[in-house]
Amino acid sequence: MGDRPKDLNPYLIEHVRDALAHDPRVGELDVVVEIDGETVVLSGTVATADRQEAAADAVRDLLPNHHVRDETEVADFVEPTEVEHLP
Amino acid sequence: MIRIAAMADVHFGTDAVGTLRPHLVRLAEQADLLLIAGDLTRVGDPAEATILVDELRDVRVPIVAVLGNHDYHTDRPAAVTNVLAGAGITVLEGNSISFDINGIRVGVAGVKGFGGGFPGATASDFGEPEMRAFVGHTKERAAHLESALRSLECDRRIALLHYAPVPETLQGEPVGIYPFLGSYLLAEAIDRVGADLVLHGHAHHGSEQGVTEGGVPVRNVAQPVLRRAYALFCFDGTDNRVPVELPSPPELAGWRYNAH
Numbered sequence: 001m002g003d004r005p006k007d008l009n010p011y012l013i014e015h016v017r018d019a020l021a022h023d024p025r026v027g028e029l030d031v032v033v034e035i036d037g038e039t040v041v042l043s044g045t046v047a048t049a050d051r052q053e054a055a056a057d058a059v060r061d062l063l064p065n066h067h068v069r070d071e072t073e074v075a076d077f078v079e080p081t082e083v084e085h086l087p
Numbered sequence: 088m089i090r091i092a093a094m095a096d097v098h099f100g101t102d103a104v105g106t107l108r109p110h111l112v113r114l115a116e117q118a119d120l121l122l123i124a125g126d127l128t129r130v131g132d133p134a135e136a137t138i139l140v141d142e143l144r145d146v147r148v149p150i151v152a153v154l155g156n157h158d159y160h161t162d163r164p165a166a167v168t169n170v171l172a173g174a175g176i177t178v179l180e181g182n183s184i185s186f187d188i189n190g191i192r193v194g195v196a197g198v199k200g201f202g203g204g205f206p207g208a209t210a211s212d213f214g215e216p217e218m219r220a221f222v223g224h225t226k227e228r229a230a231h232l233e234s235a236l237r238s239l240e241c242d243r244r245i246a247l248l249h250y251a252p253v254p255e256t257l258q259g260e261p262v263g264i265y266p267f268l269g270s271y272l273l274a275e276a277i278d279r280v281g282a283d284l285v286l287h288g289h290a291h292h293g294s295e296q297g298v299t300e301g302g303v304p305v306r307n308v309a310q311p312v313l314r315r316a317y318a319l320f321c322f323d324g325t326d327n328r329v330p331v332e333l334p335s336p337p338e339l340a341g342w343r344y345n346a347h
Contacts, residue, residue, distance in 0.1 A: 024130075027098075027100070027129045027130045027157070027160075028098075029157075030291040030292065030311070032292075044291065044292070044311070045291060045310070045311035047097065047098040047099070047100065047103060047129065047310075048100065048102045048103050048106065049102075050102035051100070051102060051129075075097075075098075075106075075310050075311065076314060076315070077097075077106060077107050077110040077310070077315070077316035078110060078314075078315045078316060079110050079113060079315065079316060080117075080313075080315045080316070080317060080318060080319050081315075082319070083090070083117075083319040083320070083321050084306075084318070084319065084320050084321070085320075085321050085323055086283065086284060086304060086320055086321065086322050086323075087324070
């Protein structure tokens, strides 16, 4: 039997992503999750400021011994400035 | 001239009140139609759809949508559709609608689509029932898309999807999840009939522009890709795109395809 793997982050990352999808406060599938030691880094775009806050809270609830660094952006619904002309 | 506004993946929830409406005030001056390529809601709660239709209430052009995977999450797609339809929004799933705009007839055929992957890395409807159901669902959606496109006798035809028909507009996503983001079967259905534009969403980390093997422009209008409320497209002429010659699926050994 081999040594127990020291780094189980790949599993943990997927559990965090799953939690963000299913947490009723969040419901986001596309938050990028990275774990560096005791720090969880969130990035990508979320739909609202409430969901941005909720995503970080959900990770803190799941991993209370980790620090959360939230680099997500809230969707910006600005008006378009260009038109694409198609043939 | 036909002007199209398109958006996808707004993922509206009860926490999004007032975030979209201020940015749509000029849409009716800029476009003749608004097309929404799925994921209108966060988890498919009809209350979320109610919030969205209120945000869209000042958009005084016809609105056509397909649902996305988020709109199915709580198993109430019919209720979500009813809310949208009650506000005058046309929700397509395997059917089509057409409009006369400035003397030009433009048709929109819509399906949600589904996954399965792209040439070189595709799933097969073989083995366990769950696997056959997965790929079978995509084949069924592609067949309905083809039928819907064929039903359109229009100067311009647009395919409105949620899932991607080509891998180009997925670039930026992990390659390993491409089979969950779209299927070549959708592009093949489009190329078999011919179309002028394909719009989809779903791939938040993807790219904006692609093209089918038959030369049909594909645009990923997911909000995180656009980084704006909607994209604008304009057809300046009336030339209809000619479909490419593809072998009909029954001629391919081992294929079962129920397009008609």
